[in-house]
Amino acid sequence: MEQLSLFDSQEAYTPLASRMRPEDLDEFVGQEHLLGKGKVLRQLIEQDRITSMIFWGPPGVGKTTLAGIIAHRTHAQFVNFSAVTSGIKEIKEVMAQAEASRRMGVRTLVFVDEIHRFNKAQQDAFLPYVEKGSIILIGATTENPSFEINGALLSRCRVFVLRGLGEADIGTLLARALKSPKGLGYLHVEMEEGTLEAIASFADGDARRALNVLEMAVTNGEMDAQKTRVTKETLAQCIGKKSLLYDKQGEEHYNLISALHKSMRNTDPDAAVYWLARMLEAGEDPLYVARRLIRFASEDVGMADSQALPLAVAAYQACHFLGMPECNVHLSHAVIYLSMAPKSNSAYVAYETAKADAQNMLAEPVPLNIRNAPTSLMADLHYGEGYVYAHDTEEKMARMQCLPDSLAGKEYYHPTAEGAEDAAREKLARVKAWKEGKGAD
Numbered sequence: 001m002e003q004l005s006l007f008d009s010q011e012a013y014t015p016l017a018s019r020m021r022p023e024d025l026d027e028f029v030g031q032e033h034l035l036g037k038g039k040v041l042r043q044l045i046e047q048d049r050i051t052s053m054i055f056w057g058p059p060g061v062g063k064t065t066l067a068g069i070i071a072h073r074t075h076a077q078f079v080n081f082s083a084v085t086s087g088i089k090e091i092k093e094v095m096a097q098a099e100a101s102r103r104m105g106v107r108t109l110v111f112v113d114e115i116h117r118f119n120k121a122q123q124d125a126f127l128p129y130v131e132k133g134s135i136i137l138i139g140a141t142t143e144n145p146s147f148e149i150n151g152a153l154l155s156r157c158r159v160f161v162l163r164g165l166g167e168a169d170i171g172t173l174l175a176r177a178l179k180s181p182k183g184l185g186y187l188h189v190e191m192e193e194g195t196l197e198a199i200a201s202f203a204d205g206d207a208r209r210a211l212n213v214l215e216m217a218v219t220n221g222e223m224d225a226q227k228t229r230v231t232k233e234t235l236a237q238c239i240g241k242k243s244l245l246y247d248k249q250g251e252e253h254y255n256l257i258s259a260l261h262k263s264m265r266n267t268d269p270d271a272a273v274y275w276l277a278r279m280l281e282a283g284e285d286p287l288y289v290a291r292r293l294i295r296f297a298s299e300d301v302g303m304a305d306s307q308a309l310p311l312a313v314a315a316y317q318a319c320h321f322l323g324m325p326e327c328n329v330h331l332s333h334a335v336i337y338l339s340m341a342p343k344s345n346s347a348y349v350a351y352e353t354a355k356a357d358a359q360n361m362l363a364e365p366v367p368l369n370i371r372n373a374p375t376s377l378m379a380d381l382h383y384g385e386g387y388v389y390a391h392d393t394e395e396k397m398a399r400m401q402c403l404p405d406s407l408a409g410k411e412y413y414h415p416t417a418e419g420a421e422d423a424a425r426e427k428l429a430r431v432k433a434w435k436e437g438k439g440a441d
Contacts, residue, residue, distance in 0.1 A: 016215040017208045019182050020173070021065050023072060028170040029207075031062060031162055041160055048074055052130050052137040052146050054154070057162030060206030063140035066162075067111040070203050076107035076136065082114070098136045108135045109117045116148035117125055117140030123150045130156050164205025170201045173207050176215055180384070187226040195235050195242075202283055204237055213238060257292055265300050269339035276335050277328075290316035293334050304344035304419035311337055315395065342419025350413040357407060364404035398436050 022028045025035060027044060034041040044050055050070060057062040071078040079094055079261040098108035112118070129135045130153065137157060139145075145154055165173075173195050177183035195217070203210035216238045221230040256279050263271035279289060282289075290312070315334035318329040373383035388398035401408055414423035 009411055015212070016183060017211040018178060019179050020180065020211060021060075024069060025266055028065065028069065029172050030063060030165045031066075034160055042068070045070055050074055050076075050138075051237070052135075052157040054139045054157045054159045056141050056143075056145050056147065056159055058142055058164050058205060060203075060208035061165055062163045062208075063162060063208070063378065064111075064113060067113075067138050067140065070138065071109065073111055074107075077101060078320055079108060079110045081110060081112040083205060088122055088125050089121060090316075093127065094299055095129045095134065098129060102134045110136065110137050112139045113143065116141040116145075118142040119290060120150055123153050128154050130373060153311070155327055165203075165207055167197070167200040169207070170207060170210045171196055172204050174199060177214060178212060182216070184218055187218060187223075189221070190227050190229045192229075192231045195230055198235060204285060205284060238290070254285075256282075258288075260289075261292065261296060261300075264296060264335060264339045264355040265343065267339055267343070269336045272335045272339045273332055274437060280324065280328055280331070286319040286324055286331060287316065287329055290334075290440045291318045293331070296338055299348045300343055300345055301341045301423040302344045302347040303415060303424055304342035305379070306420065308338055308341050325431060344416045344418045344423075346413060346415050346421065346423050354412045357410070361404070361406065364406055367401055367404065370402055395434065397431065397435070399437075 010301065017040075025045065026036060033039065036042065037363070055066060075221075077098075079098075081091075081094070094110065098110070101108050109263070112126075115123070126137055129148070130137050134369065137153075137156065139149070141148060145159055149157075178189050178191070179185050197212055199213050199217070200214065209266070213235075215232045218228055220234055220238060221228045222234075223229075256275055260272055260275040263269075263275055276289065280286060284354050294309070294312040294316060297308040301308040302395045312334055315330045317331040321327075322330070335422055368382050369386040371383040373379045378384075386400070388400055390397050403410060415428055417425055
């Protein structure tokens with residue numbers, strides 16, 4: 001008989017996040033859009049009508065926990081696969097067993113963690129068994145299923161999007177862990193005011209990260225016979241970030257992103273890089289910053305340097321591929337480029353002005369000359385009459401009205417003379433002069 005060690009036999013040595021994993025829906029915190037009373041996923045689980053599905057969401061939001069809850073409730077065999085350690089051979093063996101069970105009237109539920117790590121051949125191995133109902137497949141992924149899962153397999157699965165947990169939800173989990181006998185209740189922990197909120201903020205929607213930080217902080221707390229006390233100083237040492245009280249949902253979050261945006265707009269790369277560092281070192285999601293840079297590239301640089309947008313998108317992709325801390329240099333690159341780029345908000349102003357007209361004139365008819373006429377009836381109604389195919393003209397443009405009659409002559413785009421937009425400004429002036437009959441024919 002195998003001898004158990006002290007670590008094998010005592011639950012206290014199991015990580016806190018594992019000990020506190022919910023075992024039923026009533027203990028599950030978050031994902032109310034899927035698991036609230038009357039919601040589809042909750043009904044499927046409670047009524048044991050599970051079909052093949054994909055759980056897509058960031059780390060620590062409950063994908064594996066949900067699969068475990070389903071395993072406890074479903075009247076089916078449960079097989080837990082890891083895409084990191086399982087190959088085609090293992091898949092085929094389990095599928096053969098599942099097929100044999102199906103013939104005996106027993107369902108098999110297969111859970112695949114990190115299913116995006118399976119290659120095409122491995123994913124294809126599941127397909128025939130999902131199709132004929134030999135297995136119910138539940139996959140968990142942090143990556144977009146549209147890109148990482150075979151289309152044929154994805155079309156046979158329902159995708160449920162799980163969201164990062166709110167700080168209130170994480171606070172609930174932390175408070176429960178402090179009181180629960182299977183958590184840290186036996187230590188009678190006292191937390192200095194603000195420390196739980198700081199952990200919830202630092203966790204960035206990840207319950208596992210929050211519980212791991214809590215466990216580390218308590219382990220390093222001040223212990224005596226009656227209680228364990230955790231201070232902000234202890235927590236700061238465990239996290240290793242002096243700016244741990246940065247609130248990603250509060251005022252400081254918006255103050256810092258505003259400072260970054262306005263520093264770039266003011267062509268101040270030094271200030272912009274500083275505010276970038278303030279955000280990243282406080283634990284801000286680099287993808288959030290990258291998304292704001294993409295917006296800035298069109299809102300504030302725009303036509304003055306049209307290379308700013310693809311560069312900002314490339315920075316976002318680099319952050320997605322590498323994550324922190326490596327992607328900090330890509331964001332720095334983009335921030336400096338955008339800070340130094342010529343500035344134009346003409347695209348932003350053009351859309352906002354057009355939007356106001358569009359909202360106030362939602363029923364303006366499309367001019368007949370630029371309507372398609374795919375049927376003879378439409379042709380009889382003069383659809384497309386007077387349309388000139390610009391490519392057939394010497395000037396590659398025609399003197400046609402493309403705006404509704406009520407807006408004829410309205411101008412939305414006003415190019416600046418900044419950077420590359422100066423050439424667009426000069427060309428637009430020539431185009432307008434020609435269309436008004438002032439240019440050479």
